[in-house]
Amino acid sequence: MNLDNGSIPVTQFVLLGFPSLGQQSRILLCALLSMAYVGTVVGNFCIVWAVLRDPRLHHLPMYILLGNFSWLEICYISSTVPRMLSDLPSPGVPISFHGCFLQFYFFFSMGATECLLLSSMALDRYLAICHPLRYSILMSLRLCWALVTSCWLLGFLWFIGPILLVSQLSFCSSNSLDHFLCDTGPLLAASCAPPPWIELTCSTMSSLMIFSTIIFILASYGLVLGAVIRLPTGASRHKAVSTCTSHLAVVGLFYGSIMITYVNPAASGGGGKVVTLFYTVGTPLLNPLIYSLRNKEMKEALRRTLLGKR
Numbered sequence: 001m002n003l004d005n006g007s008i009p010v011t012q013f014v015l016l017g018f019p020s021l022g023q024q025s026r027i028l029l030c031a032l033l034s035m036a037y038v039g040t041v042v043g044n045f046c047i048v049w050a051v052l053r054d055p056r057l058h059h060l061p062m063y064i065l066l067g068n069f070s071w072l073e074i075c076y077i078s079s080t081v082p083r084m085l086s087d088l089p090s091p092g093v094p095i096s097f098h099g100c101f102l103q104f105y106f107f108f109s110m111g112a113t114e115c116l117l118l119s120s121m122a123l124d125r126y127l128a129i130c131h132p133l134r135y136s137i138l139m140s141l142r143l144c145w146a147l148v149t150s151c152w153l154l155g156f157l158w159f160i161g162p163i164l165l166v167s168q169l170s171f172c173s174s175n176s177l178d179h180f181l182c183d184t185g186p187l188l189a190a191s192c193a194p195p196p197w198i199e200l201t202c203s204t205m206s207s208l209m210i211f212s213t214i215i216f217i218l219a220s221y222g223l224v225l226g227a228v229i230r231l232p233t234g235a236s237r238h239k240a241v242s243t244c245t246s247h248l249a250v251v252g253l254f255y256g257s258i259m260i261t262y263v264n265p266a267a268s269g270g271g272g273k274v275v276t277l278f279y280t281v282g283t284p285l286l287n288p289l290i291y292s293l294r295n296k297e298m299k300e301a302l303r304r305t306l307l308g309k310r
Helices: 023-053 061-078 081-087 097-130 132-138 141-158 160-167 184-190 196-230 235-263 269-294 296-307
Strands: 012-015
Touching (some): 012 097, 023 061, 023 296, 061 097, 061 141, 061 269, 097 132, 097 160, 097 184, 097 196, 097 235, 141 160, 160 184, 160 196, 184 196, 196 235, 235 269
16 A cells, blocks of 8 residues: 555554444344344345256246346345454454455445346346347347346456555554445545545446446336336236336335435445445345245245245
């Protein structure tokens, strides 16, 4: 790192987490987060297992995307919650400089991948409902896997530049981060007068990813809604509405929470941490519930694979 006058070489950070909570509140929160983490991993893994094991699902683009999305949710929550669970009972345990930026990288990369996968799922539903006769050609298995691979690659490449810029900043004597994870805001606050263009670069890259994908998703579902309205009432219309409602529920939960954080980047303290807690823990937990309870084919696949029913 480049060192300015008054700065010291920082080798570790301290995540303050929730300093205002008492010991009993910490234990309660730790227990709740532990249950949420186990529920998220088990629920999403069941979806991945059902997609892999059920021959009716693993060759359909919709469920290939869903299986990748569920696996991403497992990795996404695992990048932050285990560390948070270890910090809650005994706060103040430092995290190394490299460990902090590795968490920073994986957290943001998987968040970007989630935005891209949600966009791909919206595209899949648009093609399936608006172009049903050409769907098997427009969304072939080969194209689907190419789309999935592109989402993972672009997601993990998108934030490399901003994260490298932040890692080169000089940090002052205070190495405490007022958060439960390594994030842009706390790291910039802990640095010694960061250049404005670095903060602008981070904000620009985040806003490009968030707004480009949400606009694409809303446009896709707008066209889907128009096509669904023209469908005759019956099973086809009900199935299309049910599937799209499930996708929109996940999109609304995820983007609603990150948009609150984005439009108010200066948010700190309890309010900002609660919002961050929601989209790092809440949305991955709700994902398997939404998709399994709202999707008849997924419920049947789970029964077949988990209970051994043919």
